[in-house]
Amino acid sequence: MQTRTIPDALDKLTHMGDVTLFEPAGDRPQAERPIREPKRYQSRSLDECITHLTTPRGKKPVLKTMVTTACEKDCYYCPFRAGRAKTDRVTFRPDDLAGAFDRLQHKGAVDGLFLSSGIIKGGVTTQDKMLDTVEIIRKRYAYSGYVHLKIMPGSEYDQIARAMQLADRISLNLEAPTQARVQALAPKKDFDGDLLERIQWANQIRQTLPPGQRPSIVTQFVVGAVGDTDLELLSLSQRLYRQARLQRAYYSAFHPIADTPFEHLPAVAPLREHRLYQASFLLRDYAWDVEEMSFADDGNLRLDVDPKQAWADVHLQHNPLDVMKASREELLRIPGIGPRGAAAILRARKQGTLTDLAQLRAIGIRAPQRVVPYILLDGHRPPQQLPLF
Numbered sequence: 001m002q003t004r005t006i007p008d009a010l011d012k013l014t015h016m017g018d019v020t021l022f023e024p025a026g027d028r029p030q031a032e033r034p035i036r037e038p039k040r041y042q043s044r045s046l047d048e049c050i051t052h053l054t055t056p057r058g059k060k061p062v063l064k065t066m067v068t069t070a071c072e073k074d075c076y077y078c079p080f081r082a083g084r085a086k087t088d089r090v091t092f093r094p095d096d097l098a099g100a101f102d103r104l105q106h107k108g109a110v111d112g113l114f115l116s117s118g119i120i121k122g123g124v125t126t127q128d129k130m131l132d133t134v135e136i137i138r139k140r141y142a143y144s145g146y147v148h149l150k151i152m153p154g155s156e157y158d159q160i161a162r163a164m165q166l167a168d169r170i171s172l173n174l175e176a177p178t179q180a181r182v183q184a185l186a187p188k189k190d191f192d193g194d195l196l197e198r199i200q201w202a203n204q205i206r207q208t209l210p211p212g213q214r215p216s217i218v219t220q221f222v223v224g225a226v227g228d229t230d231l232e233l234l235s236l237s238q239r240l241y242r243q244a245r246l247q248r249a250y251y252s253a254f255h256p257i258a259d260t261p262f263e264h265l266p267a268v269a270p271l272r273e274h275r276l277y278q279a280s281f282l283l284r285d286y287a288w289d290v291e292e293m294s295f296a297d298d299g300n301l302r303l304d305v306d307p308k309q310a311w312a313d314v315h316l317q318h319n320p321l322d323v324m325k326a327s328r329e330e331l332l333r334i335p336g337i338g339p340r341g342a343a344a345i346l347r348a349r350k351q352g353t354l355t356d357l358a359q360l361r362a363i364g365i366r367a368p369q370r371v372v373p374y375i376l377l378d379g380h381r382p383p384q385q386l387p388l389f
């Protein structure tokens, strides 16, 4: 482990750029990752620590950083793991990190903080340092903007309660969907005790807070390094959406990091991550059930088609829905129709009969050709337009 003295807090921040690569935090997680030179061992740029995120408070330049990049744990995929000898480690005192954030915020470079950390002297001690940092930012610097705070594995109930008073969003990364998968990824983490139980506590605490002051709860999974399947990941996501009011599950396709035990494992295709997000939104926003989705024999979603279309190809192609009679829930099953499109159809139906694709386009269905295989208009299948080329 390399440790050296870097006097200026802003200089120190430049060593945290890898956080942006591994910690999705906004609404477009794939866009948060900087394009990296493949041979670079560690990112060293303040720019890479500042990510433009769509937060619950709008689009913001958010500083993503850590209290320390040293860690006593040895998660097999992580660039900050113990024993990754060439990694420069930097550690902030809460005062210094809060001050650096304040300087950046006053310069207009950032308006939001995502704070994570490696673990030194246990999750409780580390969580205290993170809480102290945010307390200083909130109290001494009177910053009332966006803060996303990570909860450390093993942190205490009262620490989570304090984090939820200070932050707009908290995340507790489960990393994998079962105890066995977590063991294979991160042998010093305890899935049930250190991680899952903390999400349940966070949900309990959240319900005691006044509406409007309830931070959202998110989690992250590392996808595909240890045989985890989409079925496992989505089943747990569904459980958390329903039982712990999880706001969002992030799925990070595994990418091998040099000088880690997983450096020779193949990278997971970004398309798998994309399909997981599509399926996850169906569970969260469209009230789908994971059992309705089609999985291949290996437990993964099809990559060649999105999960909604895969379902519609089986269930609607031979039983198309009559646009004038379908319920909102049924309309939402049609590929190309989302909540806004379904609402527009329901409104338009009150004005008269929808008989052709031009009417669908006029009310806001952006790709009417996409819906053609699955609907009836005026009791008939609409004509399929042949591609021009």
Ligand code: SF4
Pocket (backbone or CB within 6 Å): 071, 072, 073, 074, 075, 078, 079, 080, 081, 082, 117, 118, 119, 186
């Ligand atoms: S706890 Fe694991 S994932 Fe987190 S910084 Fe340490 S080694 Fe990395």
